Structures are given as C-alpha cells and as structure tokens.
Amino acid sequence: MLSVVGVAGCGHRTEGETMDGFAARCEGLVDLLRGEAAAAEAQRRVSERVMEAAHEADLFRAVVPSSLGGRAEPLDELLHGTRTLAHGCVASAWTVSFLVMHGWLLSKFPTAGVAETFAAHPAPLAPAPLAPTGTITPTDGGVVLNGSWEWATGVNHAEWVMVHALQTEPHFAMKFCVVPIGEVTVDDVWFTSGMRATGSNTVRADNLFVPEHRTLDARALLDSTVAVSGDSLAGLPVAAVLALLAAAPALGGAEWAVELYEERLRTRVLAYSLGDKATDQPAAQIRLSTARAELRQARDHFDATIARLVAAAAAGEVSLGVRVDTRLAAAAIVRSARSVVNTVCEGAGASVYRTDHPLQRIQRDLETLKGHVIFDWDRTAELAGRIALGLELRPADMV
DSSP, rough: OOEEETTTEEEEEEEOOOOHHHHHHHHHHHHHHHHHHHHHHTTOOHHHHHHHHHTTTTTTTTTGGGGGTOOOHHHHHHHHHHHHHTTTTTTHHHHHHHHHHHHHHTTTTTHHHHHTTSSOOSOOOOOOOOSSOOOEETTEEEEEEEEEEEEEETTTGOSEEEEEEEEOSSSEEEEEEEEGGGSSSSOOOOOOOOOGGGEEEEEEEEEEEEEEEEEEEHHHHHTTTTOOOOOOOOOOOOHHHHHHHHHHHHHHHHHHHHHHHHHHHHHOBTTTTSBBBGOOOOOHHHHHHHHHHHHHHHHHHHHHHHHHHHHHHHOOOHHHHHHHHHHHHHHHHHHHHHOOOOOOOOSSGGGSSTOOOOOHHHHHHHHHHTTGGOOOHHHHHHHHHHHHHTTTOOOOOOO
C-alpha cells in the first residue's frame, strides 16, 4: 500500500514522487513510444515496455481525485500530455490517455463500488465503451447484464471493464456497469489499417450479475454531477472531455508529421533530377508553410476551446452551447490535423510509405481515428446547426 502524505494545494501525493506535471512526464516517454511503435502496431496493443514506463511515470493516477490517492491534475495537463505522447505514437497515446481518463470515470461510482475498484491501487485500468449496446434486468441486489460492446480501447491491459446498458422494465433507465475483466469475454476482432496499437476489441457479457454498487445512472456520469472530493475535473461533462482528449493524439500526430516533413526536406534529393535538393524547390517551401499555418490554427483552436470549457466549469455551469461548440471544435481539429498530414505526405515522396517510416503510420492512424463517432463531421455539424437554430437535443445526442 502506498504511503500518502498531504500537500497544500495539490491534494495527496506519495512520498518521493515528483511534482512534474503530466505533460512533462509524457514528454519523457516520447522516444520510448517511437522505438516501440512498430512492435505495438504488429502486436495490436501498447507494448509492455511503454505500459511499464507509463506506470513508472505515474501517468495513470493523473486525474484520479486526490481523495482516492490520485494526483488530481488539471484538464490542460491531461490534454497537452496526450498531444505530446502522440509525437511518439498516435495509437499508443490514444490508448494510454483513455486509460488515464477512465480512472476519473471510475471514481464517480457509489462508495462501495469505488472501494472495490480502487482496492488494489489508486490507478485501476479499464476500457469504457460508451455506446449503450447492452441490456440490464433488475434483480435482488443489482442487475443482470447482457450485451456486446465494440471499441473497448485498452482492453488488453485492463483489470475492469465499464460498459453502458439499457433497462426497459419495470421502467426505462440507462446505466453504466463496472465488471472485472475476468467476467467478460473479449473477442479478438481488432484487425485494422490504423490505430492498431489501441487493441480496441469487443467485449461480451452473458447473464452477468453486477451488484448495485458497481452501477451508476448514465446521466449522472456523463453530466459529471457526482461530487468527489479532490476532483480536479469536477463539473466537466464527460463528452466534452472525451472529445478534446480524443482530438489530442490527432493534433500531436500532425505536429510530429510536420517535423518529419521539414527534416526530410533538408536531406531529400529529388528523384529523376540532376541532384536537385528539395529545400530549394518553391513548391516544397509553400507546402511546408501551408502545413505550418494550418497546424497553428488547429493548435490555437485547441487551446482556446480548452480555456473556454475550463472557464465555464469554474463558473459553475457548462452550458449546452459550450458543450456543442467543444464537440464541433474537436471534430474540426481532427479534420485540420488530417489535412496537415495529407499535405506533407503528398510532397514527401514515395519512400515515406515504407512500413518502417513513421509518416505513413501517422497518416493511417489519423484516417482510422477520424471514424470515432464524436468526429463524424456530418453528424457533429448537423448537431451544432440544430442547436444554433434553437432545436431540441435528441435522446442519443452525445454532448
């Protein structure tokens, strides 16, 4: 059991731990992620070396409330740390950051449930597929859970699984349930062209009893209305946090892609030329500056959206308008990140499509992660337009 001491203004920390922020600790792992990226992709999971290093860097306690032994770090640290990790591997950054965030979600369950999931240590690891694709039936002391949930990011490293399910009798309800990883079936289905290291397999539950203390009303979780002492993300809606967290690896990947492109321009000699250098070509210079300008806009959009969301939570209410704008901003940032990556890849030559070159992996990862429902541009833009026109939310709108 870790020894915990109080620190004024910082909640709790373990004796001897550094006070470096999450982003700084992530920066120290970038080279390792780069070195392990090919293996993570081949194995379809974050490498064990990266997971061990993430534990050693104390990443998984980052946003766990201080009352539960967490570091209770602020949202901007979480998001910029995730963006930084993507300079090493987009898919590994996505996976690690999701597992970090899910520790925050687990802290919101009833006291007995929290005591159980946090019993072993203050950084339990759990995937949390949010789509309500399961069912629950009330029974004595809890519910019986059935269903199948896709996109269980990080399930290969999990101790618990958090899933979303519907109850139809005796009344309609939507609840999240937390179950031990050993009580569900994991279907190995994650064979994709990108984001392979996320290992986002499917989990299934068959007539699984879940005690009441490991269930939570879905709206209470998603709206972040559960008060937890020492919660640095108190009052922040889950969908808004998720949208920005999921956009961060795309932005970080685009930043790394521009760095790689600039490095390539400095050394590349054009094929089928008399030794012409890429750096001397006006088209290459224009392409680089175009990518840099679009990247700067995306980063400014990211920073401004974080600031607005945090300010709204600090003021006591994150309005529907702020929530919708946050989701729209996240989708726009991913669109811009993809555009930046495509711009540099178009001018980088055929060699960057060798399987050992990081640019092709960044491009594949971003084209895959854009498929997340929260980045579906048509649905997101329609939602934002509907709300701007004063129309009502629909039951399944994720804000």
